[in-house]
Amino acid sequence: MPELAPGLLYFPDYLDRAAQEALAAEIRALVKDAPLFTPAMPRTGKPFSVRMTNCGPLGWVSDREGGYRYQATHPVSGKEWPPMPQRLLRAWEDLAAYPDPPEACLVNFYGPEARMGLHQDRDEADFSAPVLSVSLGDSCLFRYGGQERSGRTRSLKLHSGDVVVIGGASRLCFHGVDRILPGTSTLLANEGRINLTLRRVTRAT
Numbered sequence: 001m002p003e004l005a006p007g008l009l010y011f012p013d014y015l016d017r018a019a020q021e022a023l024a025a026e027i028r029a030l031v032k033d034a035p036l037f038t039p040a041m042p043r044t045g046k047p048f049s050v051r052m053t054n055c056g057p058l059g060w061v062s063d064r065e066g067g068y069r070y071q072a073t074h075p076v077s078g079k080e081w082p083p084m085p086q087r088l089l090r091a092w093e094d095l096a097a098y099p100d101p102p103e104a105c106l107v108n109f110y111g112p113e114a115r116m117g118l119h120q121d122r123d124e125a126d127f128s129a130p131v132l133s134v135s136l137g138d139s140c141l142f143r144y145g146g147q148e149r150s151g152r153t154r155s156l157k158l159h160s161g162d163v164v165v166i167g168g169a170s171r172l173c174f175h176g177v178d179r180i181l182p183g184t185s186t187l188l189a190n191e192g193r194i195n196l197t198l199r200r201v202t203r204a205t
Ligand code: MD3
Pocket: 008, 106, 108, 116, 121, 131, 133, 142, 144, 145, 164, 166, 170, 173, 174, 175, 176, 177, 195, 197
């Protein structure tokens, strides 16, 4: 019974160890092609503690001047994003219950000190599609609430191999990463956590 809240589906250990290792290797290769960059907050230019890259036709970027947006090219190299690994597309087909494939996969890399403040994912044109999240490496303490910032929140530990599908009434929930729990996984060579989020960006025609 994986429903944590209406529309919020939790699949602990969806990827077994072999699949996690294969996916981690694919992400390492992808990061060589599309290196991690440090996004910055709109207007203030304050850097994120999380480093990012993307794969798929579109990628999420942010900087002082342009703000949050999706674009087809890497903000530093100017190259198109590499393709999405097949096993991520398969996870979407298996779990997302949405007819069209994801257009963007945001790759977040958290070092042991990185965190992500409470926010909503609302830079996409179509909220009828869910967001699908895959965690790799160290566990984290995750926090999520309701559709208002001031609402009560719950904590959830996310572990390597876990998948969360955020759809329906939970699609616009506030959420964030309170902290990484270093040393909780042996998957990656170094401490830290990788999170992959698959998203639809444009409105289906
Ligand atoms: C919403 N990333 O990139 S994954 C983001 O772990 C982002 O890196 C987080 O938020 C990360 O925008 C979260 C998506 C996620 C996972 C579980 C949730 C969103 C959730 C549970 C409740 C509500």
